[in-house]
Amino acid sequence: MLRFTIRRILQMIPTILAVALLVFVIFSIIPGSFASSLMSDGRGGADADMIARINAELGLDQPVHVRLFTYISGLLQFDLGTSFRFREPVTEVIGARIWASLKLSIAAMVFAIVIGVPLGFIAALLPGSILGTITMMFAVSGLSMPQFWLGLLLMYLFALQLGWLPSFGYGGGDLRYLILPVITLGVTPLALLARTTRAGVLEIMNEDFIRTAHSKGMTNARVIRWHLLRNVMVLVVTTIGLQFGSMMGQAVVIEKLFAWPGIGLLLVDSVAIRDIPVVQGTILVIVVWFLVINTFVDIIYAAIDPRIKQT
């Protein structure tokens, strides 16, 4: 088990490097530049001299391979460069905001799991019930709905009309500010988890070993506890891992919507203003976070399903 864990962790590294490279390549060919975006802000033409000076200051006039070298050597020392906008190290800029994003993502995932998985079970085991049918209809809708639209509607209802919850912002850690963004972000993973759990339960119920369990004389509840649960968890864990990725993408939009000061908001703003180091750094951080989660999920999967360790 330990060897498997170490192996999976080491496998992350080439992917991270590849992504870092890809990100760098993409952004080194960007036509517009930070300087020109600053200059053309409302004013007329761009002053070529000014642009050249700013570029020199930011080190953008160096040839590509020099920049690449600086970038890679920086990476190896965990230095992501300096933000054009803030004139601070990118790591600090990101570090100030990362906790907010983590809080949001983890809370949303927990929300999705805690509600979605049981709903999936109920929908599968009690097919005719009201709860079961509602769950399935809700699941399909949840996957089709633009999350920020839901956010807007919830904001309108709970913040503006009913006044129960604040409509945006971080609130310095006040939990009430967390509620709307978490629900908005968590709805789609919830829907998908409910669906996957339900499909998984139905599929496993038909397996032979469930019949064997019944032939041993177990009650239904026991069959579920002793044999169904673990096998369904395997499927659920995989889905959770996959969902984290798309959730991070969506988190960017949700953060913008609710003015949640996380790295998603940072990314959007930095893209608009062409603050390349921050954009590169943020994307890298998000990808690393995603890979870490996936590796973690893989390890849990291997702990549950012993067949995986063979590969």
Next chain:
Amino acid sequence: MTPLLELKGLHVGIPSRRGNMDIVRDVSFSILPGEAFGLVGESGSGKSLTALSLIRLLKKPLSVTGGEILFKDDDLRALSDRAMRGLRGDRIAMIFQEPMTALNPLKTVGRQIAEMFVLHQGKSWAEASELAISALAEVQVPAPEERVRAYPFQMSGSMRQRVMIAIALACDPDLLIADEPTTALDVTVQDEVLKLIAELCRARGTAVLLISHDLGVIANMCQRVGVMYSGRLVEERDTYDVFADPQHPYTRGLLGALPRLGSRHGAAGRQRLVDIDSLITDRDSLLQEFCFEPRHAIRDPRVRAGGAA
């Protein structure tokens, strides 16, 4: 001796208001305590359904639509679900055809055996694990203390089937139902597994209902045989009698289709293996068991001319 299990007119099928669609029709036989009874027939003849109906493991919409199932003088059909569960595993146990899929791939075999002791004998998991080791030893699995921690995918087919046997016999049931226990195994190990079942059951006095499509398997182990065709029990006698003097044309067909050493160069010269469609028998016995008619009618003009009973 009172029979351990007695089926009277069992019907299994899909119940409906407009008249049940029965797949198993009017099956009656009995098994004495400690006896090995074979149920033979081709795929689709209803043997497995008969077995599943005994312990109420039929999948909806199938259910028992008629008849009695008497186990030690209790009508199993009248039992509550709870009482039925008490019997399953404890007094009546079953092993299935596919040992790979019949075991939970995510649990160790030791755990799956130990479940029986925890469920029916109230043992703790620690005690049950010990008992599981001895259960594995009894089914001749080498190095049982290590094997208890193995997962099903780490074992061969015959090992897994031995685990299934260990599970089934853990609580010393009165009746063991074995549904095609060796069909999915390599030919080379089929014999070993069957011998194992026979020995263990003989030693414990467990009755066996052995289901198979393979006459050889049945002949080796069972004192009495029932032949099923198309949902009906068409013949039921001592094994020796069935082989020596088969009554029903289908049974004759089954036996005739068995290749026997030297049979192609018998006294009558070279012979082809008999296949069922080419049998010609007298009309009356055919019409009696009309369910067999369509296959014969194609070949035998006398039956076609006579019309159905």
Next chain:
Amino acid sequence: MRGFNFNLWMDGFLCLVVCSGALFAPLLTSLDPVFDANLMNAELPPSAEFWFGTDEQGRDIFTRALYGAQISLTVGIVSQVINSVIGLALGISAAYWSGWWDDLVNGLTNVMLAIPSLIFALAIMAILGPGLPSLLIALGLTNWSWTCRIARSSTLSLKGQGYVQVAQTLGYSDIRIMVTQLLPNMVGPILVISTLGIGAAVLAEAALSFLGLGIRPPFPSWGSMLTNARELIAIAPWATVFPGLAIFITVLGFNLLGDGLRDYLDPHMRTREQ
């Protein structure tokens, strides 16, 4: 049986509604979505004249929603076609040719799967700048990974089939084999993924436009309509409801279609295998 038939009909219907809305927009509304703006009519609630109400510039939301359908459907379908072509080309060729090309494609797929798709699209839009063509390219480059994986594993299992070997001995070129022999056998699952992918693309376009990185105002994209609506949410909630509803119904239609197709093809495929 009744279940999935209903699904297919229902969403076929939904898709039809949205598509016809997009196609016949000029007929259904006399107003121009961009230029017919009368500030006197700003922020009116739904009424007989303005079915969905008006936005902050006095434009009829119903009209804009209809024209928005054109944009969203275009983006959805075109980008998904691009995705499918890339995914199929890479997947089939990787499995067929094996060797270093396979390793390269695999590595690339792994990298793509490690980056959340919306973020990748965001990055590309950052380079290309906002606008419809960039959106098509960006979205067309983000979602091909799953198609690639499936095409690759299908090809791996189909490679050894008899008819492929026959085609090889007949001297067919590799490309010809890939397109005429292997491709038709994957149509089922690829079609399902593509249909679901259209829905995903529509959602992605809406998100990007909402962030200001996709279709820019004043062009009527449902996403950018929601950006404006956000400002007015307290006084004109209908501006939020209708564009979002449009997105929802469209994506729902494609999702149900994809699900229905999957259910339809699944037992079909299973019986064929048997």
